[in-house]
Amino acid sequence: SLFSPAMDTRGPLAPELPQLLHRSPQPCAWTPGARAGEKNVLSSTAAAQALATLIRPCYGPHGRQKLLVTATGETVCTGCATAILRALELEHPAAWLLREASHTQAESRGDGTAFVVLLAGALLEQAELLLRAGLPRAQLRGSYAAATTEVLATLPSLAVRSLGPLEDPFWALYSVMNTHTVTQTDFLTKLVAHACWAIRELDGTFKPERIGVCTLRGATLGDSCLLPGLVVAGKPCGQVTMVLRGARVALFACPFGPASSNAPATARLSSPEELNKFRKGSEQRIEKQVSQLADMGINVVVVWGEIDEKTLLRADRSGIMVIEAKSRREMVYLSEVLGTPLLSYLVPPLVPGKCLRVYGQELGESLAVVFEWDCPSSPALTLILRGATTEGLRGAEQAAYHGIDAYSQLCQDPRLLPGAGATEMALAKILSEKGRKLDGPEGPAFLAFAQALRSLPETLAQNAGLAVAGVMAEMYGAHQAGNFLIGVGEEGIMNVAQEQVWDTLMAKAQGLRVAADVVLQLVTVDEVVVAKKSPTQQQDLNSDSKKAKKCPSLVRKNSFGINK
Template sequence: MDTRNPSALELPKLLSQSTRQDTWAPRVREKNVLSSTAAAQTLANVIRPCYGPHGRQKLLVTATGETVCTGYTAAILRVLELEHPAAWLLREAAQTQAESRGDGTAFVVLLAGALLEQAELLLRAGLPRAQLQEAYVAAATEVQATLPSLVIRSLGPLEDPFWALYSVMNTHTLFPTGFLTRLVAQACWATRELDGHFNPERLGVCTLRGATLEDSCLLPGLAVAGKPCGQITVVLRGARIALFACPFGPASPNAPATARLSSPDDLMKFRKISEQLIEEQVSHLAAMNINVVVVWGEIDEKALIQADRFGIMVIQAKSKREVAHLSEVLGTPLLPYLLPPLVPGKCQRVYGQEVGESLAVAFEWDCPNTPALTLILRGPTTEGLRGTEQAAYQGIDAYFQLCQDPRLLPGAGATEMALAKILSEKGSKLDGPGGPAFLAFAQALMSLPEALAENAGLAVTNVMAEMYGAHQAGNFLIGMGTERVIDVAKEQVWDTFRAKSQGLKVVADVVRQLLTVDEVVVAKKIPTPQEDLSSNSKKAKNTHLL
């Protein structure tokens, strides 16, 4: 054995000593400390209180000044202004997990931060960086190989998915999710293909403020929040649709071009020209056989009269996001000007629908691969609707994952504790750097059920000891509950296999990449000519004052 490197028996002793200030010289400590650990830990500390079903909410103030109350990790990561490159890399990895699997975003951030913290301790103890990377890769491979053995249940092809979706959706809303889970399960089941395939695009989500969650319902087709504005309120056959993100009528008063009028005659001419322009714009739409117009903007009364004259149904939408989604589904662009689209959207029927005291507009198709149902969500507040909407999307994504791979793992931190136990047992028997690295990986995994206990307000030391003892006794179905440890099989708390497996792979990749980073080098910013001029003017002003 190479005497220059510590053995597996020496490393635990060095790890215990590395926390004391007088053990290592400052030069050695600086050489071994990871430059990305502090940034990853800071990001993990922001996300940690939001982890799990008892996670807390955060008030986010966006760049536009909008205030959003949410506990959803992906939304928090989007608004954070990060400067450290390691934090950028970790956020990108977490967002990849959210986009590909729809769940496990907080899992990626917390586990990556814990692994980097453990890696720093190993490096301070003297473990070479190259050997640590190899040992972490071996531990991640062992985790992936062990994960299938922890699968406890699978969703049957003809089985009601309610029990499998409940624990996933319960993490993302403050409201009781029993009714919402039942509604999402019903919608997913109804839009499922005969061969078992499920396309999430066939299920839409529309939020309407008002009433309560129990007033939510399902509508056929794709529904958007809005209302028909003219005399034509329904198109029953052969709808040809144009979408606009601008006023339906004259240009906005805040437009850059402003007419200069010097007499009453000029005003009359301007009004006449404006009316002619509106008539021409609407007639061009009618010439392209457009009979439905969806507008995210103001509706001019004279333009609406012209639309009624040409038999065009005009819909005023409330949400630009919903109109953008409608644009994707229809395959027609969202235009900023009142010009006919080159390729109009097509569907079978368009009609208004009253939902309680609110209005929605439904678009129906009679062909596959198009939205078949829309989940109409009701609620008294905008913030509550956002959480409910996010929970619904999480349920839809989870069902899509289960249709791809029906396997389910124990939830509530039970899977992480079981993996930690297996890694600890193997690490205690390994020689060389693999042993301490396996133990460090296990310690990082145990930090996740610990976070669940903290957010639930439990006595962390006591419940973690109870959970650890149960797993040592061979019961890997024990997880972290609301008041104490629980049997996840009895409580029906599950994690999807695909999301967990993908999350572990993402964490392994990003940690391995960050372990190779020696230091952060920031290039000097090159000032623009405008900045040079402003700096020179400031210097001249200061000189003048002197």
Template structure:
């Protein structure tokens, strides 16, 4: 079923699409067969009336988190209402936020129904997916379909997608970039090392230690790539000493990050450096570290010496000095 002619209007139901509490205990007092027939017809008329209220509110798509009654589904088909069943509350909450309509605890139309351009079903490899489509520029949601041969590959692709979305969000806040592949850390280490050699007192060793810590990142990249760490670091030091601050570590050796288009986000890099500096300052303000040690427990021997056991006087065998 595809809704194209009229714009889909949604109602999200966090209840069963049918009679309210069908498994609840109830006692119907019936005296004759006519009362039974009237009771059944009244129940069906109530369900049809509730579905008619949805249609009167221009609701043509109902998303249900619960059971779907067959008779109520027949009434929905009669009024041209598309019924979609969702098995996860998380998906319902997500649809409520995207469509801009609240979750209804009863079979009633919402005050503000959700809207989109088109709703249709699309077959995937393992089943059928329901697609909510927006054709306007400001699309409130986006779905990525990832496919892979193994579960580990799919997890890696999903993690990469999350990282890409996070990077795009950070670039929307600050579009500035920095050279990646360890080039920025190497350039900062060079500047701090030059400054630290000129300073005296405790400031000089502090700058040198910070420079050495920053230099550990390109060393780690070279080690993870299976390269010779000493050779790669020697080449990087020579390039940065010559003023080529765009030299980084690649898979096969040193690379030009501008040509390879390897960049880091400025806001993420700055936040990481601030966090590291704050942690170092907190550690330096600690005067003493108190370590609580447990006292050693003396274990008694499992097989004591029988001679020593006999020599120990038993409190029961001792005589009282008063002769009792």
């Protein structure tokens, strides 16, 4: 049966799936083609379920976190589904397609990665039941497509709230950010809401790139704040600590000074005279490079690399402010914002970055550098996040970016859906009622789609530590009575309108569409074909396996090609 015992307690028992299938004018019977289709969908289901099992404990505001050991040996503690999927090494093509679909959701809407993985896994699991009951793969695909169309057409009718143009966005962003940060969600949401509100244009447009996020270790998350301009973690190194007018910036991802002694190309010197000549030539070359920067009007240099003291003194004499950056990611962001290239040699850029002023800022025990503009299209605010650990800062940073993305979506479409699994239960009720009335393969497919949707609030209840059967039975009864605002709370069912728990319509619709698309693609797969490796590749694999035996990996691989 497509319904769990908790579902059956609230209404008449649903007919068995084979009975529904055989109501069709052309009964479906088992054929070799159907069995072959079942075998391939079973393979896809197993790979998708492996991913879903990994992501399921992280879903929702009560989701848990995982300690990941990446391929480079870095240890990451995170509950973000996007980060977890990115760290996996996948071999099964179905799992690879599902990860690509979830990344599409993350890139386009910023949120809903776990939703896509869990819904796709549940839909493939229900597809397996339909194939076992005798539904041909072609009819299954068509019926799933019809159910997806019905869901997307019904979804806007469930939007019962919208963000007003002059309304505080805090309550609309809280439920989005609450799933990504562990502590002080209220305070962090207020900061993000205030930043979004301040950056929003008078005509209602919103440019998320005008809000920067900077993480600085030290203090606590409660010490986070908003600063004007673009703030990056770094410190001024020389005597010139600020440029208050007409800053012209150059970015370098190389040492600020002579080449390192560990460079690949080194001079071969056979006498002390040659050594002195090499040193003088190197100093003259560095002095010339600094002079070229000053001649081009460069008065701010941001360096991601070692800074030589003698070169720094030459920069001080030329009036150049030298800033030591902390990460390459911030250098790339600066390059995008300033519109100047990130150079690997000490040469003047063809197009220097321009801003109004640059100065250092002390934030507790940490140092940061502020870039300010006087034009409206440049970054206007930066959210400074403080924290004791890198992992805590990473979670707060992800929550902030999700909140900014959610507000950007609400500026395009202000409609909101009931959160906490209420929308999924409402859609499941509508599909179930229509599926019982349909003859042929579409009826069972609608019921299967509804059961897949019910698995999402069930996961929320499970992660919250609730009695899943009881909570699902109460939700089912409330939705059958017409109250589709009932969702899963911390202590049981709750009214999402009273608790102000909402989902953005754009993210939910995109997640449903992406999950359905990848499932329809996997259902049509006829066979998984793996190309035979060439002898040279086989030799390389054998040599790699010998090395792996000498250095055993700490990563365990399961039967579906997913590293854990």
